[in-house]
Amino acid sequence: MIPKFGRYKEKWAVKSDDFIKPGLAAIEEALAIVGSPEKSLQVVHLAGTNGKGSTLTFIESMLNEHGLRVGKFMSPCILDVHDQIQVENQPISGEEMDQVFKQMQLAGLSGKLTDFELLTVAAFLHFVNSRVDVAIIEAGMGGLLDSTNVVTPIVSIIPSIALEHMRYLGNTIESIAHHKAGIIKQHRPVIIGDLPPEAKAVIYKEAHMKQSTVLELDDQFYIEHTKNGECYTNDENGLRITNLLRKMKGPHQANNMALAITAFFEVATTLNVPVSIQGIQNGINKAEILGRFEEILPYIIVDGAHNPASAEKLIATIRQEFPGEKITFVIGILADKDVKKVLNQLEQVSDTFYFVDFDNPRAMSAKDMLGLSNATHKEVLSDYSHFLQKQSENKCRTVVSGSLYLLTEVRNRLIGNY
CATH class of the missing domain: 3.40.1190.10 (Mur-like, catalytic domain)
Incomplete structure (x- = not known):
């Protein structure tokens, strides 16, 4: 598609x-x-x-x-x-x-x-x-x-x-x-x-x-x-x-x-x-690229880490750029990826996860992602646009990650086309 x-x-x-x-x-x-x-x-x-x-x-x-x-x-x-x-x-x-x-x-x-x-x-x-x-x-x-x-x-x-x-x-x-x-x-x-x-x-x-x-x-x-x-x-x-x-x-x-x-x-x-x-x-x-540890709103980062290897790199970048800061994740991933391993890796730098549905037939449901997560604080998020805007206003460091298709949807809803 x-x-x-x-x-x-x-x-x-x-x-x-x-x-x-x-x-x-x-x-x-x-x-x-x-x-x-x-x-x-x-x-x-x-x-x-x-x-x-x-x-x-x-x-x-x-x-x-x-x-x-x-x-x-x-x-x-x-x-x-x-x-x-x-x-x-x-x-x-x-x-x-x-x-x-x-x-x-x-x-x-x-x-x-x-x-x-x-x-x-x-x-x-x-x-x-x-x-x-x-x-x-x-x-x-x-x-x-x-x-x-x-x-x-x-x-x-x-x-x-x-x-x-x-x-x-x-x-x-x-x-x-x-x-x-x-x-x-x-x-x-x-x-x-x-x-x-x-x-x-x-x-x-x-x-x-x-x-x-x-x-x-x-x-x-x-x-x-x-x-x-x-x-x-x-x-x-x-x-x-x-x-x-x-x-x-x-x-x-x-x-x-x-x-x-x-x-x-x-x-x-x-x-x-x-x-x-x-x-x-x-x-x-x-040199800059959309969707690679990109700040689209104050305190809101998008990064297309969708497999274990890219998740490891995202973790290293977070540790380098935001040492000691509390991180909140908003996640949506395609079902054909190693979702559980990606989540387990990201849990090394955060215990707060929100899972979202997005418009792609290959996407894993937010409910199924929730079941794979070991995070202490986790829930399904229905209106991520409002949530991300509030996170930005409240200066809460938030990383939206997973599928590039999700990142496209987030970008269109929050800031429109480039």
Whole structure:
């Protein structure tokens, strides 16, 4: 279910299936029919469990500071389908979406693809129509069989690997790593974050087979904390960049920043872009992302921690930013996530939880979440809008977390579209 995508499908009579169908045959055929737009793009490709969106945003911001025109394709949406496809930080407009749908309709793509495959084709067409210099592409699920995995990128990035989407990707770290490693391409470097040893072994094996160089966090490059901000060092090329001051909070964002800087240099080298250290510093400082420890009202934070790995990072950020403060959680999560483990983790920093229902057919009911919680103070909350406004007025630190779909709903009700 992609909000507002259906209106374009209906308007242009382009049908697609609303289910997940891993594999590349259908999208490869469809892209060939529309002129293979993906082959004319300079691409950065990301796959991984967490950290893709933040790493993407850091890269985009640095590229923007160097005068490059950047397109990005992300999932899931924050508000609706338009924000999944952006150029120059601007969501695709209704007129631009109409343009690509007309192209797809005339090409006869109706009935050939799933929703996400159709959206992927739309993204590639829009990037070509918009003449972007670089397209940053985030895999929707996995990597190997994901519809985005039709590109030959300048560089691939895998920020993290943890158990997720086990119905499709397998129930071991090794099997999930196998899918993520699928984005590694022949003779193209791959940048990796702090991965579990069993995942790292899979990545290195695949990279060896593809004759791809592996650039690993805390091996070839790393981040140090100094009194004047953070410092990036890359031992491979002797680079050292000081005074890095980021808005995106949490110790994990330092890692994502390091991956992004490393990727930026790969792009700059490939495209012969003169590098400005000031441009890198400015890009890091300006990078922001919706739904990543974002304060939408005074004392009200939204963060899309929806699995155990991202919950751990949220906990670390809370401890760093609000040491000793009382925290209240408002939670809504999709039922196919490891809800109990996420709740048990968040209970390390709070004993006050409010559970809410939100508009998604895959959402776990507030009542069922309540039953999984071990919190001392817990209840189902029917009117979270009024509650959050009162919490803000009363200066009560409150974190809304779980599904990005919930965050979209909260944002729309409290502050409207961005």
